[in-house]
Amino acid sequence: MTQRWDVFCKVVDNFGDIGVCWRLARQLQSEHQLDIRLWVDDLQVAQRLIPSLTLAATEQRVEDIRVMHWCADADFSDAADMVIEAFACGLPPAYIAAMQQQQSRWVNLEYLTAEAWAEDFHAKTSPQANGMVRHFYFPGFTQATGGLIRERHIPPPVLHPPAEQAVNTCKVSLFCYPHAPIISLLSAIAEGKQPVHCYVPSTTILPQVADFFGKTSLQVGQMVSHGALTVEVLPFLSQADYDQLLTRCDINFVRGEDSWVRAIWAGKPFIWQPYLQEEGAHIPKLKAFLAQHYQSMPITALNVSQAMHMAWQDTAFQASVWDDYLAAWSSINAATQEASRTLFSQTDLASKLVIFCNNL
Known part of the structure; x- marks a missing residue:
């Protein structure tokens, strides 16, 4: 059975947050055959990167990814097996309650940094008061971190003539x-x-x-x-x-x-x-x-x-x-x-x- 993953993205830095989440969602779906739902709070900003988005739709499929409008009246009753909370965006309480019922796994994808402390905090856990465990995933530039987003089609950098x-x-x-x-x-x-x-x-x-x-x-x-x-x-x-x-x-x-x-x-x-x-x-x-x-x-x-x-x-x-x-x-x-x-x-x-x- 195909694993179902939800990625939650709150737009803060205009195109940065949604840019990272959209790339990650597409790669998880296309290269790892996961069933992906991407929850986004600002469809208008997202539409700049995903032109085919319909702003009025609460749920729509784009490139085999279900894009969900993260809004106050959204239905959060169906939690995924794996939940990615991008950049500590804060999951909806109703969704967290559904995660408890589903026994979902919970990972917070952190911002990228080259600072040395990222290695120390990568893969650490934070037990929650409700009994769930939140795992921290730090992207980075060393083997001891979570790595960088890079799709399979990207070729290695080529040498350019110095002149x-x-x-x-x-x-x-x-x-x-x-x-x-x-x-x-x-x-x-x-x-x-x-x-x-x-x-x-x-x-x-x-x-x-x-x-x-x-x-x-x-x-x-x-x-x-x-x-x-x-x-x-x-x-x-x-x-x-x-x-x-x-x-x-x-x-x-x-x-x-x-x-x-x-x-x-x-x-x-x-x-x-x-x-x-x-x-x-x-x-x-x-x-x-x-x-x-x-x-x-x-x-x-x-x-x-x-x-x-x-x-x-x-x-x-x-x-x-x-x-x-x-x-x-x-x-x-x-x-x-x-x-x-x-x-x-x-x-x-x-x-x-x-x-x-x-x-x-």
Whole structure:
């Protein structure tokens, strides 16, 4: 009999939470033949990534996954064998009661981090007052964690000629949170010597990009130029199309969790913007990742990469940071490919999660 799994997703970080959950749900269904229900509280945001979603439907089937609207009047009486609570979203009390009757197993899928404590807390348990046990599953970058989402069709990162970026127009993708120093980054690129073609998917940062070019707005398909910079506005992309964009670009600006992991598999230099947290709690998360991911990077290139990432978390962005990054691109590129290939040799998150859950 096919195991029935429920994945609960509460949209917090716009596309990050639903992006991770949708990828995981599809992989669990297609590669592990599980019967998946994905519970989502915000279908409107989810529809950006799953265009065929019907907003008025409380239950619908998309790509062999049952998508359920997580709302106040939803029917939570039928609990699954295995329940994945994504990012401590908090399960409905009525559903927890049904889990007790069903004797469901309960796993909380945590946010991805490279911090060392993730290994210590991965696979730990938390007994609940109602007698159930909540298990904690931490994705991560080492064998002692829960791994990274990676579907079987993703090929290992390929080697790119080191001179590729230096002689051609540098292709950049820009996907970030609105509080990033977008204007000063675009200014630094425009004032530089390296021609740059920057692809910007249609998101909430478009007004700032338009403002840089002195325009009231920008439309999908529009191209605007200033100095060394040309910006091309793309539609909001499907996950598959976005993955392709990452592989075509020389440098990728990514954010949150889903695009961050996809940039790793693209094997191209990238600048990551973590989700902003109070009291700068996202900065140690960033530093831990850079230290772990770029262990083999030459010290000069590592310093440049760290400076680029830290500048991208600030309120302003110095032109010299961009120039230094371009100058070190070949070394950063080689180290990025090596790090990606190392992670590729590890077991993917979905496979490890299935094994973990089957052993509960």
